[in-house]
Amino acid sequence: MTNADPQELAKFSDLAHRWWDPESEFRPLHQINPLRLDWIDQQANINGKRVVDVGCGGGILAESMARRGANVLGIDLADRPLKVAQLHAMESGVANLDYRSVSAEALAAEQPGQFDVVTCMEMLEHVPDPSSVVRACAQMAKPGGWIFFSTLNRNPKSFLFAIVGAEYLLKLLPKGTHEFARFIRPAELTRWAREADLSTTQMKGLEYNPITRRYWLSGDTSVNYMIACRKPAKA
Template identity: 40%
Template sequence: MSSHSDKINNANGPSIDENEIEKFRAMASEWWDPKGKFKPLHKFNPVRLAFLRDRITSHFNLDDTQRTPLQGLHILDIGCGGGLVSEPMARLGARMTSVDAGEANIKTAMTHAQENGVDIDYRIGTAEELVEKNEEKFDVVLNLEVVEHVADAHQFIKDTASLVKPGGLIFVASINRTSKAFALAIVGAEYIMGWLPKGTHEFHKLVKPDEVRNALKAGHMQIEETTGVSYNPLSGEWSLSSDTMVNYMCVASKSE
């Protein structure tokens, strides 16, 4: 594994002040606590990761029986938060560039990755900055649970699509703008169950699958698949489903 010190102090990466490490270690323990306030993401993660692994290995004809089947792929995780997707993808062999606008998120993710010996290029930044620099394109772009938090979802999806290499893939995951999603993802998850802080999601900012697909097409992507992800309150488990009325994931490819 390469040293992290060069990553932490380079122009792309945020420098970690030794005095701040404890604070970010505490935040990392929150992000990475499966019973803490990010519990919904931890519950959701196995289904999401299996889906990503399956679709990526299939698209690139990779050997899914390998311990690191994503070896050789450069993946961008935009809006990576505390690294809950970035780290497992790195462990599967991918070279990860993981970007988030929140400095605290990045420092938290970086602290956790260091402690666990996972090499990830973490950066504070935005999709727009990556597009503007026009230095890098990626085999896969992960745009997961971000579009409902940005100012202009259509432009953001187009921007992230422009970062995909010819022959590459993009994944967009979000919450649908439906009455069912309002009842379950906002009223249920935030106000009744207390899974998420109140106000995490604003209904008018939720994005419908058609809107995601239209933005992807405008970004010169071919839609491959849209699948729902459903929660079973009896088992407490998530699974892929045909119901896209609440959570959904959309996959699109860029022609060679």
């Protein structure tokens, strides 16, 4: 059984044609992308590195990492966003970037220990078994490699901000984008990382001001957050 929810795949496929419109439902992804790209690059120095972006969607992060000089493979199981990603990369003339329809678990079995950097951003809260994806990401990384995750914390504040606020009041995201029960506490994510033999090196929160419409990184992980992990180097 593939670790994917058909309803989640359909949800993002239906919006695929709007993925690269910075004023569409994907505006938040366009706005946060420079922040997460810089944060990943500061730690992993992605230029010339082999990178896999798990749950790449329409390719916003994958393409930006390729533009920074990384050799990027974007993977997803939603075919329409993948086609949008491929078309945009072709139209933009971005080299060193490829896309595949394959699960994280399948690619981990096929190419264990082959990637310098693994990114899995805004994806874990959309799959039935997020811990399986964490294990697969760890398996894909080379010894000493970097693994980055981002997701949403599960608490009353995140319900208020990420669902009531973002989806219903501010309409930053389409209604039904997120399911609160699938949000992941930092303690859960770091435990899964530890069980996959990864060490968590840094955690950052991502905050938003609805008045200025500005995002920034902070130490507040109560709603959106990202973690950086390392795989042990060979002894």
